[in-house]
Amino acid sequence: MFRIVDKKELCEKIHRFRIEVPRLVEKAKAGQFVILRQHDRGERVPMSIGGLDKKNGLLTVVIQEVGKTSGSMNRMKTGDSFADVVGPLGMSSHVEKFGHCVCIGGGVGIPPIYPIAQALKEAGNQVTTIIGARSKSLLIYEEELTSASHRLLISTDDGSYGTHGFVTTVLQNLLDAGEKVDMVISIGPVPMMKAVVASTRLPKIKTFVSLNPIMVDGTGMCGACRVTVGGKTKFACVDGPDFDGHEVDFDEMTKRLKMYAKYEKIAYERFLHEGCRVADQIKQL
Amino acid sequence: MTDNEKNKPLEKKERMKIPRQKMPEQDAKERIRNFKEVPHGLTPELAMIEARRCLACPKPPCIGGCPVEVNIPEFIRLVTEGDFVAAARVIKRTNALPAICGRVCPQEEQCEKVCILTKKYNSVGIGNLERFVADFERERGEIEIPQLPPPTGKKVAIVGAGPAGLTVAADLAQMGHKVVIYEALHKAGGVLIYGIPEFRLPKAIVASEVDYLRKLGVEIYTSYVIGKLDTVDELFEQGFNAVFVGTGAGLPNFMQIDGENLNGIYSSNEFLTRSNLMAGYDFPNYDTPIFAGENVAVLGGGNTAMDSVRTSLRLGAMNAYIVYRRSRNEMPARKEEIHHAEQEGVQFMFLTNPIRYIGDDNGWVKGMECVKMELGEPDASGRRRPVEMKGSNFILPVDTVVVAVGNSSNPLIPQTTPGLKTNKWGNIEVDPKTQMTSRPGVFAGGDIVTGGATVILAAGAGKVAARAIHKYVMGIPFDEPAKEEAKVK
Numbered sequence: 052m053f054r055i056v057d058k059k060e061l062c063e064k065i066h067r068f069r070i071e072v073p074r075l076v077e078k079a080k081a082g083q084f085v086i087l088r089q090h091d092r093g094e095r096v097p098m099s100i101g102g103l104d105k106k107n108g109l110l111t112v113v114i115q116e117v118g119k120t121s122g123s124m125n126r127m128k129t130g131d132s133f134a135d136v137v138g139p140l141g142m143s144s145h146v147e148k149f150g151h152c153v154c155i156g157g158g159v160g161i162p163p164i165y166p167i168a169q170a171l172k173e174a175g176n177q178v179t180t181i182i183g184a185r186s187k188s189l190l191i192y193e194e195e196l197t198s199a200s201h202r203l204l205i206s207t208d209d210g211s212y213g214t215h216g217f218v219t220t221v222l223q224n225l226l227d228a229g230e231k232v233d234m235v236i237s238i239g240p241v242p243m244m245k246a247v248v249a250s251t252r253l254p255k256i257k258t259f260v261s262l263n264p265i266m267v268d269g270t271g272m273c274g275a276c277r278v279t280v281g282g283k284t285k286f287a288c289v290d291g292p293d294f295d296g297h298e299v300d301f302d303e304m305t306k307r308l309k310m311y312a313k314y315e316k317i318a319y320e321r322f323l324h325e326g327c328r329v330a331d332q333i334k335q336l
Numbered sequence: 337m338t339d340n341e342k343n344k345p346l347e348k349k350e351r352m353k354i355p356r357q358k359m360p361e362q363d364a365k366e367r368i369r370n371f372k373e374v375p376h377g378l379t380p381e382l383a384m385i386e387a388r389r390c391l392a393c394p395k396p397p398c399i400g401g402c403p404v405e406v407n408i409p410e411f412i413r414l415v416t417e418g419d420f421v422a423a424a425r426v427i428k429r430t431n432a433l434p435a436i437c438g439r440v441c442p443q444e445e446q447c448e449k450v451c452i453l454t455k456k457y458n459s460v461g462i463g464n465l466e467r468f469v470a471d472f473e474r475e476r477g478e479i480e481i482p483q484l485p486p487p488t489g490k491k492v493a494i495v496g497a498g499p500a501g502l503t504v505a506a507d508l509a510q511m512g513h514k515v516v517i518y519e520a521l522h523k524a525g526g527v528l529i530y531g532i533p534e535f536r537l538p539k540a541i542v543a544s545e546v547d548y549l550r551k552l553g554v555e556i557y558t559s560y561v562i563g564k565l566d567t568v569d570e571l572f573e574q575g576f577n578a579v580f581v582g583t584g585a586g587l588p589n590f591m592q593i594d595g596e597n598l599n600g601i602y603s604s605n606e607f608l609t610r611s612n613l614m615a616g617y618d619f620p621n622y623d624t625p626i627f628a629g630e631n632v633a634v635l636g637g638g639n640t641a642m643d644s645v646r647t648s649l650r651l652g653a654m655n656a657y658i659v660y661r662r663s664r665n666e667m668p669a670r671k672e673e674i675h676h677a678e679q680e681g682v683q684f685m686f687l688t689n690p691i692r693y694i695g696d697d698n699g700w701v702k703g704m705e706c707v708k709m710e711l712g713e714p715d716a717s718g719r720r721r722p723v724e725m726k727g728s729n730f731i732l733p734v735d736t737v738v739v740a741v742g743n744s745s746n747p748l749i750p751q752t753t754p755g756l757k758t759n760k761w762g763n764i765e766v767d768p769k770t771q772m773t774s775r776p777g778v779f780a781g782g783d784i785v786t787g788g789a790t791v792i793l794a795a796g797a798g799k800v801a802a803r804a805i806h807k808y809v810m811g812i813p814f815d816e817p818a819k820e821e822a823k824v825k
Contacts, residue, residue, distance in 0.1 A: 074565055088522060094614070094623040095522075120623055135522045135559040267614070267624075270520050270561060271746060272530075272586040273606035277597055284590065284597060289748075303597055306699030310599045314625035321620055 052132035056109060061191040064116040065159065066125045067101070072136050073108025081166035082144025082261065082293055085110065086269040087124070088135040094120050097266045097288070099238070100139070101162025102195070110136065113162040113191070119318040140269045141292045145259060146170045150233035153225070154180045154200065155218050155247055157239030161192045163261060164238055168199040176234075177201055181221045183243075187212035219246045232256050237296065241305050248296040260296040262287045264307060279303050346388060356458035357386040364679040368649045371534040371617055374676060378461075378468040380420070387415035389453065390460045397450040398462060403796025404431045404503070408447055408462055415465055424473035425480065427466060432506030432548065433499065433795065435474060435541045436528060438467025441792040442670050474544055481551045485512040490809040493518065493576040495562045495749065498526020499791045500582035500782030502549060503798030504805070509552040511806050516576075517549075518560040523613065526584055527783075528791065530613040531605070533643050535650070536673075539612070563748035568756075568778060577809040578777045580801055581764060582794070585783035586746035590739055591635070595693030600627065600701040604636070604644045604740035611647050629735030630654045633704055635690060636740035637667035638788075642674065644738040645682050656682050657732070661689040661709050661722045685732075687711070687722065694731065703731045743788050753778070763787055770804035770814055771797055779805055 057069040075085065079100055086095050102111030116122045127133075144167045152171045156164035161182050172178045180200035184190040185208045197203050204221045205213030214221050218239070225232065235258040237247040244260040251258045264287050267273040271289040278287050281298035285291065359382075361367075361375040378386065390412045398408040406427050414423035427434045443449075443463035451459035473479055490513045494501045497519035505515045523529050525542040550556065562568065562583075571579050588603030590596050607626070610616040616626030628651035634644045637660035649656045658677070660667060663686045667674060678684075687709040694703040708728035711720035745762040757765045757774035764773055764780040771779045781797030783789055807814055 078565055092615070092622045119620075137520070137522075137559045137561060139564055140561070267606055267609055268521065268530075270586070270748065272588070273609050274588040274590070274603035275606045277590075279597055284592075303699065307597065307599060309698070310627070311625045314619065314627075318620045318623065318625070 052134065053136040054132045055127060055129055058127065058129045061113065062189050064125070065113060065189075065191060066116075067111060067113050067162075067191075068127075069104070069109045069111055070133065070136055071108060072110050075136065075138050076103050076105055076108045076110050079103055079110070079139035080143035081146065081170040082163070083139040083141050084163075084263075084269075084292060085112065085136055085138035086140060086266070087112070087133050087137075089120065089124050089127070090134050093123075093134065095135075095137075095267055095269065096120055097140075097263060097269055099159070099163035099261070099263070100166060101192075102165055111162065113159055115159045118315045119322040122319065122322055137269065141288055142290070144170065144236065144261070144293050146174050148175045149257070151177045151179065151231055153222065153232050153235045154178060155222065155235065155237040155239070155243075156180070156182045156192075156196075157218055157243040158184070160237075160239030160243070160261070161196070164236070165192055165195045165199055167236060167238075168196060171236075172199060172201070179204065179225070181206065181218045183207065183213075183218035183221070183239075185209065217246065218243060219250050222247065222250050226250065226254060235259070235296075236261070236293070241301055241308065244296065244299075245301040248299070248301075252297055258296040259293045260299060261292045262294060262299070262304065263292065264304060265310060278307075348391060351389055351391060352453065352457055354385060354389045356389065356461055357382045357464075359461075359464050364676075364681070367535065368646075368680045371650055373538055374535050377471055378464055380418070380468075380472070383415055383420070383465055383468045384418060386461050386465060387412045389457075390416075391452060393452055397452065398447040398460075401447040401450040403446065403792050404437075404799050406431050406447075406466070411469065412460065412462070412465060415469060420469045420472040421476065421478045423465075424469040424478075427469065428482075430799070431503075431795070433502060433545050434466050434470035436499070436537060436545055437792055437795065438463050438465075438470055439537050439541075440528075440532060440790075442790055444671065446792065474541075479544075479548060479551075481548075482510060484510060484553065487514065488512040488810065490514065490577045491516070491575055492578045492580065492805055492809065493562075493571045494580045494582065495568075496520070496526060496582040496584060496782075496784075497524035497546070497556060497558075498582055498584050498782060498794065499528060500584075500794035500798040500801075501526070501580065502546065503795040504580045504582065504779075504781070504802045505549055505554045506552060507799060507802035508805060509549065509554050511802075513806070513809065515554045517554060517556045518562050518566075519556065519558045520561045520583075521613065522559050524556050524558060526582075530609045531640065531643070533608065533612055533647050535646070536643065561748070563752040568749065568753040568775075572777070578779065578805045580798075580805060581749050581773070581778065581780040581784060582782045582798065583746045583749055583784045585743040585788045587744040588739070589742045589744060591690065591741060593690060593692050595695055595701065596739075598693050598695040598701040599699050600629065600735055601693065601737045601739065604634075604640045604738050605743065607644055607738045608640070608647065611651070617647075617651060626651065627736060628653050631657075631732075631734045632736040632738065633657045633659050633690075633732060633734045634738045634740055635659050636742070637662065637669055638740065638742075639669045639673055641738075641740035642669045642677050644740050646677055646680060648736065648738065649680055649682065653736070657685050657734075658682055659685045659688050659690060659704075659706065659732075661687065662719060663687055663711065666719045689722065689724070690737075691729070693737070701734060701737055704734050704737060705729055705731050743783070745784050745787065749784070761787060769800070770808075771801035772804060772808070777808060779808075 614624035782794035
């Protein structure tokens with residue numbers, strides 16, 4: 052069992068967990084991921100590493116409630132335990148001295164950008180980080196990324212904070228201003244990564260994206276996480292999760308992510324309904 | 337049969353007159369609606385009749401046909417005497433997994449194939465009897481933990497809790513060594529848990545046989561990925577005297593044809609893992625979903641293909657097809673499995689090969705273009721090579737496809753263990769006499785060495801490895817018989 056040492060709500064429906072897994076934390080590198088399973092009937096779900104506290108053996112993951120499993124996990128409390136935390140899985144991010152690196156995160160793609168930005172900075176790169184959210188209240192990890200980067204730029208869709216627009220608006224502004232960018236890494240929703248890749252295609256900037264497709268075992272066994280990269284089938288769990296963004300077939304990936312939409316809806320509705328029922332029962336007491 | 341008749345010694349001729357007893361099983365119409373085990377198992381009555389068919393040959397060929405050298409005539413004799421628990425213990429002296437092997441071993445290719453009765457009469461139902469006595473012992477709660485020798489102070493790490501690893505663990509624990517198993521998935525059992533469906537091997541039985549190992553003092557860590565958390569070298573640094581690698585043939589093969597990443601197309605590993613390990617058939621009581629539509633095509637002709645196609649029926653498929661590029665004669669699946677699939681209404685499309693998938697606008701598979709095949713000259717495998725028949729293309733409407741055309745070796749251990757020799761398929765090379773790899777003290781067995789094979793061959797390799805590991809850690813030269821072996825002889 053893997054104990055939650057600390058849990059915090061970062062914003063609506065997004066929670067940060069610190070979990071005690073010393074050996075995993077000792078071994079893990081930026082860009083790798085873990086698989087969580089909450090309980091005996093639960094799914095195995097891949098989660099990005101959102102921070103590694105090597106001194107205390109604590110792993111940070113940030114979970115956004117989108118369905119039953121993530122909803123149920125986000126109702127766990129400090130002191131509760133996950134049945135399984137497996138990892139570190141996948142290859143670590145490509146970290147070397149590139150020069151000027153731009154790290155771009157959106158939504159729950161922001162936390163995994165944090166250890167990568169740290170590692171790139173430690174490797175002697177100039178690090179600019181761009182993070183974005185729909186609105187100021189939904190922006191997470193500002194503090195962490197301020198310390199992990201030389202420069203932090205922010206965008207909000209509604210203009211409530213930072214640049215009015217998307218992370219790609221900020222990236223485009225940098226490129227238009229003639230800034231030299233040697234490498235981009237982008238983690239976030241598929242449409243965002245696809246848009247980032249579109250901006251860096253013409254200037255031919257090396258761009259990595261970290262993919263989070265549907266997965267079961269996470270060790271290369273099941274083949275659920277296959278993605279087409281450069282016309283070839285790759286397994287995101289062992290060949291990735293980072294890939295050359297200019298080679299990824301995002302449209303195929305978008306469709307594959309919807310494979311279980313119908314089932315996810317059934318499970319989530321039932322979960323929310325049961326939650327209400329429990330709440331009603333408590334009220335009656 | 338009255339008590340009197342039971343006790344009457346039978347002449348050889350009389351024994352041969354007894355027909356092979358059929359195992360009662362769930363009716364096909366009923367069973368395709370549930371995941372319960374298909375055969376019910378022999379009753380004590382049937383088992384005793386079946387056991388009396390054994391001729392108790394002075395030089396029994398069946399023992400030689402068993403990769404784990406079970407003393408078959410002795411356990412069968414005990415069954416004729418009605419001492420089922422004693423019979424189970426005879427098996428357990430050499431096979432820690434009898435309830436599993438009694439169910440999933442290809443007995444017709446091993447012990448039963450060489451049974452003296454096979455030619456003229458049907459062989460003795462050795463597998464059915466093994467299953468019966470193992471179930472009897474377990475259900476009566478009479479599982480006995482053998483007395484263990486004093487600890488040797490040696491420690492062995494086992495990577496992978498599948499049939500090979502479990503066998504090595506059981507044998508080494510009974511020689512007095514400390515054994516620690518590391519398993520990447522959250523349950524021990526390997527393919528027995530994720531691959532073989534409940535209706536063929538109930539998971540409770542695997543759990544019980546794994547529990548037996550724990551009672552022998554074996555420590556098991558699940559969700560522990562060797563190669564990521566610890567490397568093989570780090571295991572030695574931590575004080576292990578030897579390491580056994582039994583990580584299986586884990587990587588699914590695909591056919592590399594157009595449209596293979598459409599939704600609804602599964603590898604058999606994913607399909608079976610979702611259904612078995614994650615209990616997807618019980619969604620939403622379990623959280624992992626699985627999709628099997630109305631028209632399901634399973635590609636391949638092995639046991640995994642049969643398991644997948646029969647699973648798809650139980651998940652509600654209206655048409656479940658086996659699409660196989662050779663003919664029935666070349667199918668590698670066990671006859672019993674093919675027979676069960678036929679009874680359940682699986683439709684076999686022989687000499688048929690898919691060449692591309694057709695998707696709808698949402699990225700779901702809706703059809704599979706196939707071509708008919710004919711058999712040409714034999715190929716490297718000795719089977720006649722299938723050749724495409726020009727112009728025979730047709731489209732099979734499908735909404736689910738399960739690709740069961742074999743697996744490759746998991747590369748994680750070879751990639752992270754310097755100096756470990758592998759062959760061109762990525763399988764680890766070993767000395768077949770000892771199962772030792774190119775790295776001294778590192779042994780390997782099961783599918784990671786042979787490529788996809790059977791549970792019992794993996795267990796057999798585990799047995800060979802266990803003896804060699806014992807010698808290795810005790811400093812006995814490999815060519816010298818170990819004490820334990822001497823005792824048995």
